[in-house]
Amino acid sequence: MSEAKNKPATPMFKRLALIGIGLIGSSISHAARRAGVVGDIVGCSPSAATREAAVRLGLVSQAFADPVDAVKDADLVILCSPVGTYEKIAAAIGPHLEPGAIVSDVGSVKAAPVREIGQHIPEGVHFIAGHPVAGTEQSGPEAGFAELFDGRWCILTPDDTADKTALAKLVTFWEALGSRVEMMSPQHHDLVLAITSHVPHLIAYNIVNTAAHLERVTDSEVIKFSAGGFRDFTRIAASDPVMWRDVFLNNKEAVLEMLGRFSEDLVALQRAIRFGDGDMLEKTFTDARSVRRGIIQASQDTPQPDFGRHGTKERSS
Secondary structure, eight states: OOSSTTOOSSOSEEEEEEEOOSHHHHHHHHHHHHHTOEEEEEEEOSOHHHHHHHHHTTSOSEEESSHHHHTTTOSEEEEOSOGGGHHHHHHHHGGGOOTTOEEEEOOSOOHHHHHHHHTTOOTTOEEOOEEEOOOOSOOSGGGOOGGGGTTOEEEEOOOTTOOHHHHHHHHHHHHHTTOEEEEOOHHHHHHHHIIIIIHHHHHHHHHHHHHHTOTTSOHHHHHHTOOHHHHHHHHHHTSOHHHHHHHHHHSHHHHHHHHHHHHHHHHHHHHHHHTTOHHHHHHHHHHHHHHHHHHHHTTSSOSSOOTTTTOOOOOOO
16 A cells, blocks of 8 residues: 555544554554544553654654543544553543544453443443454564554444444544454454464463473573474464453453363364374364465465565564
8 A cells, every 4th residue: 555545635533542552553653644544643651661752753743641631632542552451541531532532442352341441431432342453473662564454354343332423434444544344243253363363372372381391302492493383383472461461361251162172172183193093183184274275365364485584574463
């Protein structure tokens, strides 16, 4: 997407307030400015270093420590902080939100934020929860880039009372940032993301720690002889630990359900290896391979090998 392509004559929103200016918040700033859909962007972070970096990088015109200051005059507010902070922030900003403003978020969990944020949103303000399914293992305001959302899905989870005009405007906003938009219920979102994102991250953290704690394998050997599979796990496991702590604590039921199913399937593979059932192993691996091909055909990845050797920005969710 070029710098000038599809820029509206008048910005969709006069002021965007980003509550959190890490990877996703900074990428929203880059993409929104590229698309010309906001007039002004302000930010909020409890970290003085993050606030200084966000202003220095031109991500925001002003950066505040208090979210109440950030939402003043904002007609679009997006919570980009860890999910565990949402309720406290929503309670603080609720009385200060502009009438008619749209409030959204970018959390990887949706049922809990819908409950925790929604209860603090006043009449006349439109809350529509969202999740751009994009990311990298990097964090901080320097990690963002405008192309992060290009061709990626953004899931919105409006309830039956959501204002149709506000919803259409938020859909247009994410499409302008490069995303494809899908809508589903918060509960279904959490079940889908539990298996496509949350459990894989949990497995990655566990495998990397298992390797690190093996007494018969040294740390230097783990690093020196890392094959492609382990390398990919370490990339995923390098993701923000605070963010992922909050994801698992706030999507407990769906994650535990998917872990139960995963454990059953893992036991079946264990039995196949123990008893030499090559047919079962080959069928399992063949089925998994077809899923990978489907992901490539859906343009959610490319078939080219990379392994980080070409300096490309890898994405996860």
